[in-house]
Amino acid sequence: MRAASARFLCAATDLQKDLGEMVKKDKVVVFMKGTPGQPMCGFSNAVAQILRMHGVDHYASYNVLEDQELREGVKVFSNWPTIPQVYFNGEFVGGCDILLQMHQNGDLVEELKKLGIRSALLDAEKESK
Amino acid sequence: MLPSVSRCARHITVSLSVTRPLAHFRPHMDPDPKRPIERTIRTKLTDKFKPDHLEVHNESYMHAVPPGSETHFRVLVVSSQFVGLPLIQRHRLVNEVLKEELSSCVHALAIQAKDPKQWGMDPTLGKSPPCLGGSKGDRTVEEKLKAGRD
DSSP: OHHHHHHHHHHHHHHHHHHHHHHHHSSEEEEESBOSSSBSSHHHHHHHHHHHHTTOOOOEEEEGGGOHHHHHHHHHHHTOOSSOEEEETTEEEEOHHHHHHHHHHTHHHHHHHHTTOOOHHHHHHHHHO | OOHHHHHHHTTSSSOSSOEEOOOSSOGGGSOOTTOHHHHHHHHHHHHHHOOSEEEEEEOGGGSSSOTTOOOEEEEEEEOGGGTTOOHHHHHHHHHHHTHHHHHTTOOEEEEEEEOHHHHHHOOOEEOOOOOOSTTTTOHHHHHHHHHHHO
8 A cells, every 4th residue: 555655656746747847848838628629628618719819829738638647736736726727938827717818908919929929919900900 | 908809809709708797686695505615615705805896606507517516616806905916816816715615526716806996997707618518527527526515
């Protein structure tokens, strides 16, 4: 029993370490239910749609429904109790509510700019002028 | 919202920016004894934030869970304690207050955390996106339902 607990703790610790690398490997990282092409949750879908609207098509996404350890581990790692979770440049941004508010108040365009990503909405605005 | 963003927002099928007008009837302010989780959430948020305005909505009926469930909530907290705090800090404070519920029976929590000035400028409640059925057959949600019943 003790050996099993120790193995479990090792696996959990390894995951925390892996998550530390996963969130830094790509500029935009999303932990979600389902995939960007087939979200399995309305809130995850909202995140995928917002990113798509801004022209952010290439980002790392991890489907927590396929991996229960990841699902629980990312909540510990981020100290955030719900999915979806969004990271920009290794920094935790928030969930669906925060991303939506950033999208609505214009902050998301600015944050993407800091990542070196030009929001597609700026081009749409340019075309309309 | 930027006019260009507003124009783009209309093109998507899921409305991300729909809000509903401030409800003048306030059933959400009257605790339902049959809804212990909702009552607890309301009490905890009131005690911590001393809110100018508080709404606690059980949105479980919008999701693939049995009727009467208390698994999915939307909360709107208007408090002067949020002044000067970035969104993420506000949300973390709310998460912390509801830590116990989030680790047991509450599966989803949509949060709007405004300071009184922001609320005065835009007194609207956000609207949750339509469910895509992710809770159905989800073992984690089943465990949360069980925790709520126990």
